[in-house]
Amino acid sequence: MEQFKDYRNIHHMLRETVDRRGPHPAYKWFVESGETGSVSWDQFYEEVIQAAKSFMALGIRKNDKVSIVSYSRYQWVLIDLALATIGAVTVGIYHSLPAGECGYIIDHADAILVFAEDNDQLEKLLTVRKDLPEIKKIVLFSGDPPADNGILDFTSFMGLGRDIPDSDIIAMADNVQPDDVAAIVYTSGTTGVPKGAMLTHDNITFTAQSVEKSVFWKEDDSVFLFLPLAHVFARTCVYTALLSGCTMTFTRSLDTLAEDLKATQPDWFPSVPRIYEKVYTKIVGSAEAKGGMTWHIFKWAEKTALQMSYLKRHKLPEPFLFILKYKLADRLVFQKIRAALGGRVRWCISGAAPLNPDIGKFFHGVGVLIVEGIGMTENTSFSNLNRYDNYRFGWVGPPGPGVEQKANPDGEILFRGRNVMKGYYKMPQETAETITEDGWLHTGDIGQIDDNDFLRITGRKKELIVTAGGKNIAPARIEGIMITSRYINQISVIGDRRPYLTALVTLNNEAIEEYAQKNNIPYTLVDDLMEHPEIVRLMESEVKQRNRQLASFETIKKISIVPEFTVDNGMMTPTMKVKKSRAADRYQDRIDAMYNT
Numbered sequence: 001m002e003q004f005k006d007y008r009n010i011h012h013m014l015r016e017t018v019d020r021r022g023p024h025p026a027y028k029w030f031v032e033s034g035e036t037g038s039v040s041w042d043q044f045y046e047e048v049i050q051a052a053k054s055f056m057a058l059g060i061r062k063n064d065k066v067s068i069v070s071y072s073r074y075q076w077v078l079i080d081l082a083l084a085t086i087g088a089v090t091v092g093i094y095h096s097l098p099a100g101e102c103g104y105i106i107d108h109a110d111a112i113l114v115f116a117e118d119n120d121q122l123e124k125l126l127t128v129r130k131d132l133p134e135i136k137k138i139v140l141f142s143g144d145p146p147a148d149n150g151i152l153d154f155t156s157f158m159g160l161g162r163d164i165p166d167s168d169i170i171a172m173a174d175n176v177q178p179d180d181v182a183a184i185v186y187t188s189g190t191t192g193v194p195k196g197a198m199l200t201h202d203n204i205t206f207t208a209q210s211v212e213k214s215v216f217w218k219e220d221d222s223v224f225l226f227l228p229l230a231h232v233f234a235r236t237c238v239y240t241a242l243l244s245g246c247t248m249t250f251t252r253s254l255d256t257l258a259e260d261l262k263a264t265q266p267d268w269f270p271s272v273p274r275i276y277e278k279v280y281t282k283i284v285g286s287a288e289a290k291g292g293m294t295w296h297i298f299k300w301a302e303k304t305a306l307q308m309s310y311l312k313r314h315k316l317p318e319p320f321l322f323i324l325k326y327k328l329a330d331r332l333v334f335q336k337i338r339a340a341l342g343g344r345v346r347w348c349i350s351g352a353a354p355l356n357p358d359i360g361k362f363f364h365g366v367g368v369l370i371v372e373g374i375g376m377t378e379n380t381s382f383s384n385l386n387r388y389d390n391y392r393f394g395w396v397g398p399p400g401p402g403v404e405q406k407a408n409p410d411g412e413i414l415f416r417g418r419n420v421m422k423g424y425y426k427m428p429q430e431t432a433e434t435i436t437e438d439g440w441l442h443t444g445d446i447g448q449i450d451d452n453d454f455l456r457i458t459g460r461k462k463e464l465i466v467t468a469g470g471k472n473i474a475p476a477r478i479e480g481i482m483i484t485s486r487y488i489n490q491i492s493v494i495g496d497r498r499p500y501l502t503a504l505v506t507l508n509n510e511a512i513e514e515y516a517q518k519n520n521i522p523y524t525l526v527d528d529l530m531e532h533p534e535i536v537r538l539m540e541s542e543v544k545q546r547n548r549q550l551a552s553f554e555t556i557k558k559i560s561i562v563p564e565f566t567v568d569n570g571m572m573t574p575t576m577k578v579k580k581s582r583a584a585d586r587y588q589d590r591i592d593a594m595y596n597t
Contacts (some may be wrong), residue, residue, distance in 0.1 A: 002401035004209050009176040009201040010084040013208065013243055018045045021219065021245035028249040029074045030260060036249065037074075044078070050158055051082035052169045057161030058113065058137060062087035062172070065109045065184065069093045069102055069125065070117030072229045073250050075141045075154060077238055079115055080183075080229075084201070085169060087176040090183045091196075092230035094574035095121060096567045101194075103128035105186050109196055109425065112136050119143040122151070178202035184425050185232045187377050196425035197377045199232070206418040207380040208239040210400035215371070216347065216388035217268060219245040224266035224342070226251040231575055232381040233351050237270045258340065265342040273355040274576055276348075276370060277483055280359050283337060285486040285511050289518075301333035305365025312364065313392075334366045347371060347388060351381070352575055354457065356480040357393035364393070372396050374457060378434065379403075379441055380419040384455050398453040405455060406440070412461060413447045414440040446474065463580065468499045471553045478556070481549050485542040486511045490565050492578050493556065494591055500557045502594040504587055505539060506564045530561045558594040562587055 007013045021041045028038040039047065060066065066083055068090065070076055080090045091109040093102050095117055102125065106114060112134050116122045122140055129135065138151045145151040182201045186194040217223075223246045227234035241248050251260040261269075287298035308326055311318055318326070338345065347369040350360075355372045363370050373385035374396040383405065386397035399405045403417040420441045423431035434442050446464065447457040459474025466472055475493035482491045482503070489508040495501035509526045512535065516523055521534055529535045539561060547555040565571035565578050571586070572578055584591060 002210075002213055004206060004402060006178075007201075007205040008178060009087075009173065009180070010081065010182055010204055010239070011173040011176065013205050013239075014045065014048070014081060014085075017041060017242055017245050024220075024245065025247045027074050027077065028247060028264075030250075030252045030256070030263075034259075034263070036263075039074075041245070047078055047158075048081045048085060049166055049169050050162070051078055052085045052172070053161030053164040054157050054159075055082060055086055055088065055113075055161075056164055056168070056172075060086065060088050060113060062175070063181070064088045064113075065091050065111040066113045066115070067091040067093055067106050067109065067111040068115045068230075069095055069097075069121050070115060070141055070229075071095045071253065072225055072227065072234060073117070073141065075115075076229045077248075080235075080238075084176070084182050086172045087180055089181050092183070092185065092235070094228055094230040094567075096228075096574050098568075099124045099127045103131055105194060105196075106132055106135070108194075109184050109186075110134065113139070115139045115141060117141050176201060178205075179422070181422060183232075183235070185230075185235075185377050195427055195430055197232075198422040198425050199380055200422050203380045203419055203421065204236075204239050205243075206402065207236055207382050207400075208243040210402050210417075210419065211236060211240040211382055211385070212243055213401045214385045214387060215240075215349070217244060217246065221246045221267040222264065222344075223248045224251065224261060224264045224269040225249070226254065226257055226260075227270060227272070228574065231352070232377050233270065233272075233375065236375070236381045237349070261342050262340070265344045267344055268347050268349070269345070270349040270351065272352045272576065273350055273359075273480075274353070276350060276355065276359055276363065279340070280362060281484070281486040281508070281511070285514070288486070289514055297332055301329040302362065304329040305334065305362050307365070309361040309365035330367075337363075337366050338368060341368060349373060349385070351375060353577065354476050354480055355393075356484060358484065360393040374445075374455070375419075376443060378421045378443075379415055379417070380421070382419055383415045383417075392454060395454045395456045397455065399455070405449060405453070407447065407449055410461075411446040411448070411458075413443050413445045413449075413455065413457070415443065416440045465493070465495045465501070466497065467495055467501070467553065468497055469553065473501070473554055478550060478554055481546050482543060482556070485546065487515065487539060487542055490578060492565075492580050492583050494584065494594075498595060501555065502558045502560070502591065503543070503556045504562050504583055504590070505543075505559045506562060507535075507539075509564075527563065530563070536561065560587065560590040560594060562590070 018041045023040050025038050026041040026044040028036045031037050068076055083090050091111055093105050113136055116125055116138055139157045140153050145153050179200050181198045182204055183199045184196040186196045223241050225248055229235055249264045251257055287295050304326055345368050350370050350372045360370050371386040371391055375381035375383050383403050384396045384399050406414050416439045444461050445457050446459045446461055447455055449455050459476055465475055478493050479491050482488055487508050490506040492504045493501055512529055513526055516529055523529050543556050543559055567574055571583050
């Protein structure tokens with residue numbers, strides 16, 4: 001039986017780490033010059049206490065709600081920990097959401113203070129400010145605020161409350177109980193209005209410990225974060241790194257991700273499958289574009305990587321001649337791939353969506369183990385995780401310590417534990433529908449649990465396709481196979497109550513432009529290529545090749561190429577999941593045409 005510390009609250013967990021790791025680096029970030037700034041654990045704690053004083057000076061008290069509209073950065077974590085210290089509640093909002101959705105969350109959460117990343121986010125918030133009369137102030141993380149006494153820059157905010165004694169803050173921290181709400185995290189669901197999951201201090205301190213007991217890391221590890229902190233997956237990684245005393249570095253933006261990753265040289269990092277898929281397709285695409293010997297060497301090296309992964313997974317000896325072959329492949333190919341990931345990465349975490357097992361095996365053979373896990377907003381984004389020394393690709397591993405799992409007769413997976421949310425904010429009916437009276441959380445995931453407690457997710461109840469012929473099909477697996485094509489950016493499989501499967505497909509513009517130029521296909525804009533007969537044939541061929549990995553009833557018979565799904569056009573959630581029902585509505589004519597011709 002695993003032992004857990006009963007931290008009273010997040011601040012007490014932080015205090016323990018500060019006592020243990022005081023002078024060691026806690027957080028790093030990039031400045032304009034490309035250099036990094038940093039704070040030690042001692043310095044971070046001092047800033048947390050000062051930020052807590054600033055909140056007191058603004059009249060923020062226990063249970064008050066404060067929103068943050070920003071991409072991940074050091075100040076995000078600082079404010080979150082300061083709010084937790086005084087018992088106030090953090091409400092993170094994706095910086096990519098449009099003004100109306102930001103306004104809805106701020107209003108529904110009853111927030112009275114908002115932090116904005118920069119002037120762009122501020123401008124967005126100002127368009128809905130008139131509808132948010134409860135907002136006392138808006139604080140800018142960076143940029144110059146306009147002449148408005150309702151808007152503060154971050155330096156001014158941090159200067160408030162300096163005459164408040166530390167003892168007042170410590171007294172407030174000591175008054176925060178395990179069952180008090182620390183965060184309201186709004187789901188970015190593919191259907192319906194967002195629901196605010198209330199996560200308590202105990203949810204967070206328990207989950208951090210359960211994750212730490214499930215992974216292989218050291219307190220001197222360097223961690224790299226580029227996931228949005230509005231997503232609880234990223235927050236859970238922050239809290240677990242905080243518990244462990246690791247050093248966490250924040251990327252500047254997704255545009256500088258590759259550059260920042262190389263500069264940081266992390267020991268591990270969390271990511272979503274789409275990033276690993278993009279890295280893989282870029283590697284394949286680069287080798288394929290060069291052609292000739294480069295392409296042959298890559299295919300040989302890829303095969304060697306898969307062989308190495310097989311030997312490691314089955315704990316088989318590595319033959320002498322194979323070792324020589326692997327060393328050559330490592331020098332020619334694998335070292336460059338690891339260098340692109342910083343050069344020191346031992347392993348990575350993948351969550352939020354299924355990882356294609358073949359991509360996992362490839363990186364494993366290259367020397368970077370991707371351990372896949374699963375969680376959801378409602379269980380603090382953690383229930384299961386493959387272990388560093390006990391893993392299977394295509395499975396999300398056994399449950400974390402202290403977490404129970406079971407499968408209902410219909411195949412739905414349920415969880416119970418201290419990681420399960422308190423409920424949805426101001427939504428008692430939805431809470432009752434999601435959490436049973438004896439504490440089991442409905443996930444909506446369909447899966448199977450084997451004799452070793454490993455879990456495999458096979459689909460979503462709401463997304464399960466039942467064809468006209470009565471076949472039950474989980475589209476996620478098919479989509480995962482299809483996007484291994486370097487030419488396919490996104491795909492949404494269609495087929496519920498239909499005689500066969502079809503799909504809406506978007507193009508990987510970079511790869512398609514390369515192909516068009518190489519094959520002398522004229523175009524002005526890349527969108528012109530969507531309907532070009534040769535590009536359509538290419539995409540159909542890519543799908544047909546991958547259909548060979550599927551049962552006949554799972555194969556995609558027809559496709560329609562559509563513009564990219566984005567958050568801005570309403571086709572994707574901020575966590576980069578396709579809003580399938582909305583896509584189906586928008587392209588209903590195209591879908592009907594695929595079945596009527």
